[in-house]
Amino acid sequence: MIRFECDYNEGAHERILQRLMETNMEQTSGYGTDDHCERARVLIRQACGQEEADVHFLVGGTQTNTTVIASILRPHQGVIAAVSGHIAVHETGAIEATGHKVLTVPSPDGKITAAQVKAAYDAHAQELSPEHSVQPGMVYISQPTEYGTMYSKAELEALYAVSKACGLPFFVDGARLGYALASKDCDMTMADLARLCDVFYIGGTKIGALMGEAIVILNDALKRDFRYIIKQKGGLLAKGRLLGIQFETLFEDGLYLEISRHAVDVALKIHDTLKQHGVQFLYDSPTNQQFPILPDSLLAQLSQDYTFTFWEKVDHSRSAVRFCTSWATRPENVEALTRDIVSLLQKDKDPAEFTEAVAVLETAAMV
Template identity: 45%
Template sequence: MKYWFRNDYSFGAHPKVLEAVCAANLEGNIGYGDDKYTDRAKDRIREVCGCPDAMVEFLAGGTQTNVVACAFLLKPWEAAICPHSGHLNGHEVGAFEATGHKILTVEADADGKIAPDQLVPLLELHKDPHLTKPGLVYISNATENGAVYTKAELTALSEFCHANGLYLFVDGARLGCALASDANDMTLPEFAALCDAFYIGGTKNGAMFGEALVITRPELTDGFFRMKKRLGAVMEKGWIQGAQFLALFEDDLYFKMGRQANQMAARLQAGLKAKGWRLWVESPTNQVFVIAPNDKKPVLDEVCQYEDWCPYDETHTVVRFVCCFHTGEADVDGLLAALPNLD
């Protein structure tokens, strides 16, 4: 038997999400998002975000959302500032750059977060009119390495961006786990108030697929649907996304799933440390990063699905385990029991 810890989208969807889609399956709905489920889901998201005037649009996946949103917000000569480990830069095959925009990378710490002081030299350099002009800052919450921005950190970044004519865009592929984390000290409305645009990730938190993009400033939204259509991101059966997100935000389900994933990851981290396995970083969310001896990797291959993250040294590799809404104590304890103790 293999335990599934490769990512947080190995399983289809939470049963309540599937039930919501099935309930609407054969009733007939208008396409392209002009349906009652999409309208209600958008209203519900504005409500939970505390942003009554925000634009909400649904897209299929994280890369698509990042590309469409960032390209829409920027003028043709503007660039996005991104941590070197950010998904926009490190895991999207130049999709954003294919729209004609440049990515300006900033070195992030092992946690994947960046701070305002790191951006100052970049902005100074790009005062040169022969260079691209930074137009937005892209970050992820939770980061690609599992860290969470605190309210103070995000406030400082937001204030810096606005003082320097930059938009702040937050990749929320794992926003559910970020806001449900013990390391988080923000409510969703507090978080939303600090962002110009962000998205609520469904694909990695219990939906079949789908992300809800929120642009909090109405003056930035004119023409977005046309941009979405131009980049091939409008779904004909848009009501499926609406039905899913209505279910996700009923009875706190979205955050319950995030807490479940985080709790199982914490259980796994604690168990690995008790068995002598070293952590690469301490993650407060649903991703677990372990420094695995290369000679023990055949054991991992036999008992579970996981992902090689990066080399550590000649004899060790950083591997990643990810928990999700479907991960239970039996999965965690079973994996731990199958792994050897390391002295």
């Protein structure tokens, strides 16, 4: 079985494991106060071009989102997010469990716009009795999104400007950040991102590390007592050095972007090959997640040798599925996958159905 259902199917990049071996019997203080964490912080600040940023290391994404959001909002405030945002749909109500509503706005492609943020803010502010509803308190986006799509620099600038104007801290979930920055369609750097938000995080779990997310806090007002919130939410790792060592390794020679690029390259290989064979895609993703629409019969056969994620029914005979690549994806596996799909496609291809599928899809996308 060859796995494409997520981007955390393997362990860690070999250089990370190597480093863990080398440092294993070093004695360090706990909870992220060690020299490896300190060095990783310096490297990340450099990558961000932000000497004053606070950098904290946590273990996983849900924990990170919860910790950041709970640290920012007052009790009556909620967080604006896309209806498809990870915090809205895939964290078992972790945000609500800290007392806050996720204020969702519609999104066909996983992104939200500055205009939507402004509209949500204004709609609340203009209510006759605003205190009867949840006050927007911050803005959450993912870069890239849960659908593999990506914000342009201009879009981020607009979102940050609007958020600032509304007094809403702007938080960017970068669980797959490298896969955006390494995309050839990307017009921004990590330093650009760091200038265009109040707080973001750099995903390690999905990009080379055993586990780990690096939170970068840019806005001074959000820095205070952050370690307390990490501890309370269960995210202060005893052997914090494990996270420090991993981010040190990822950030000392450009490894983070290098391995991200690999994942995107092989993802586009899948995309381009399938597209050449007439396959349509649910979202237009330039990153490591691809969402082709394929015949259900084909998918049934394919699932005997490959794992992937069912996404949604598109019409009576076709579904969109998700293939993820990662830093660890073997080119030969991608080769095999595309070859097998193409071969299955050629067996049961029916151009009429394709046209139909696309029509249905376009209708759906407009909703």
